[in-house]
Amino acid sequence: MSLDTADLPSDPDALRAFALACQAELRAAKAAVRLTRLEIEKLKMHLARLRRMQFGQSSERLARQIEQFELQLEDLEGDDAQAEAVTAPPDAASTPAAQEGRGVPKRRPLPDHLPRQEVMHEPDTRTAAGCTCPACGAGMSRLGEDVTEVLDYVPGRFQVLRHVRPKYACQRCDHISQAAAPNLPIPRGRPSPALLAHVLVAKYGDHLPLYRQSAIYARDGVDLDRSTLADWVGQAAWLLAPVVDGIRAHVFAADKIHGDDTPVPVLAPGTGKTRTGRLWVYVRDDRPFQGTAPPAAAYFYSPDRKGERPRDHLRGYTGFLQADGYAGFEELYEPGRTKPGPIIEVACWAHSRRKVFDVWQATASPVAKEALDRIAVVYAIEAAARGKPAEERRALRVRTRPLLDEFFTWAQSAATRLSGKSALAEAFRYILKRRAALTRFLDDGRLEADNNRAENSLRAIALGRKNWTFAGSDTGGERAASLYTLIETAKLNGLDPEAYLRDALARIADGHPINRITELMPWVAAVTPPS
Secondary structure, three states: OOOOOOOOOOOHHHHHHHHHHHHHHHHHHHHHHHHHHHHHHHHHHHHHHHHHHHHOOOOHHHHHHHHHHHHHHHHHHHHHHHHHHHHOOOOHHHOHHHHHHHOOOOOOOOOOOOOEEEEEOOOOOEEOOEEEOOOOOOEEEEEEEEEEEEEEEEOOEEEEEEEEEEEEEEOOOOOEEEOOOOOOOOOOOOEOHHHHHHHHHHHHOOOOOHHHHHHHHHHOOOOOOHHHHHHHHHHHHHHHHHHHHHHHHHHHOOOEEEEEEEEEEEEOOOOOOEEEEEEEEEEEOOHHHOOOOOOEEEEEEEOOOOOHHHHHHOOOOOEEEEOOOOHHHHHHHOOOOOOOOOEEEEOOHHHHHHHHHHHHHHHOOHHHHHHHHHHHHHHHHHHHHOOOOHHHHHHHHHHHHHHHHHHHHHHHHHHHOOOOOOHHHHHHHHHHHOHHHHOHHHHOOOOOOOOHHHHHHOHHHHHHHHHHOOEOOHHHHHHHHHHHHHHHHHHHOOOOHHHHHHHHHHHHHOOOOHHHHHHHOOOOOOOOOOO
16 A cells, blocks of 8 residues: 555554655655666766767767766766765665665775775784783784775875774683774775865866766776765765854854855756856955954855845844845845844945946946046055054045045046946946945945955856866755865865865764864864875
8 A cells, every 4th residue: 555545543653653654755755766867867878978989079069968967977976875875874875785776886896006005903902912801811812804995095196095903812711802993984985084085175176077087097097986986975075064064154153254156057957958056155254354263165056046045045144244236135235134133235346346347448438447547546545454453454444435435426427427328327327326335344444345255265166167067966066065165164274175174084984073063164173194
């Protein structure tokens, strides 16, 4: 009898069992849908490859389609691994049965040509004088050993870590002593924390899709299938999720943040076409006014640019928000916002200047050139204020106020002499409309004249688009936002992101308690060099 047509039991215990059975059926159905989608996309990719083999390399469009399928597959497989990590019991995600169900390639022996480094794990009963039985106190003799080989990555090369665990048997009572198995980020997995960190940074920091990484590793004689790498990425993202949440909470605890977004093409499942998603960033950086709080960047993904997206991101934030003139932010600036408190708009002079600069570059307009010259004087004062304490910055900006008052009076007059439909008149209207928000930085030394901090944090995304062009799925976009949060925040704090992730993953594997997650934040964690 199907659960969807069964009568609801009246007994509370029976009803609870029925609900659990429904949940199990729903999980199984979702897993079946994921696997079906995955199989469909695999078949399409194989078909495209076969067509290319049949008709030669006459179509660049077909080659592009194959790359699209590769990217979509790695995100779909990463989605599957991340979902398994969330719902499966410990160790279940890495058992042979689970791997077979997900279509993960069979585990191959690690290549013989790689150098081996032994890590000996002696039991606690082993001392310099020998091994003593904890049960009866008699001496113990070596019975054998268990060896776990883990693929490791040291910058520039692979190696194999051989975790050797000798067994000792008591000569009197047959008690056996052996050290516990080493802790690994992925239970029963093959990657070390260093290799996982390398794969993550290569994909999200260096913009190398997993299928390209797989081809690079193959040149070193290391056969790592793309689906294997995708499985690692999905599980690593799940492991690191609490750290990402901690960074985001730190960003939104600030009194002042910068916000911006950028488009990201996303593949539409089953069509081979793309649609436009968005990556958002909110940056906390108090260093320009000698603030002591560590810098951090929080990224988010959304499938569109609706105003509800930033409202959801900032639902718990109150303070200054420095951003461009995106209409979706306007509702956040409503004076009546009381939960949790007001958000005060701080506009961006760099964004305003860019609109004028585009006109000057296209037309060599003398009016546009004069506007740029007037703004340049303001930036000269800002250069002198950069890096000084907040009160000194505010004192220096006393010179800026009359300059901006003159600028707005001049811009108002100039706009009346221009055609209302001209691009320069539109640029002036944009600036004049935001006069209060554009001059707010004059009264508070913590504020900036522009939003360049957020724009700089999106440059890596723009560079990545040139390499991977699009995300494979919405879940893949969310995973990318999480990893960008970790990598960019590590860089803002002067850390090598690969070294930071290596240490964080190692500590998580060793059972770092969740109630001490702040110790894994990039500005707290101690990063050690690779062995």
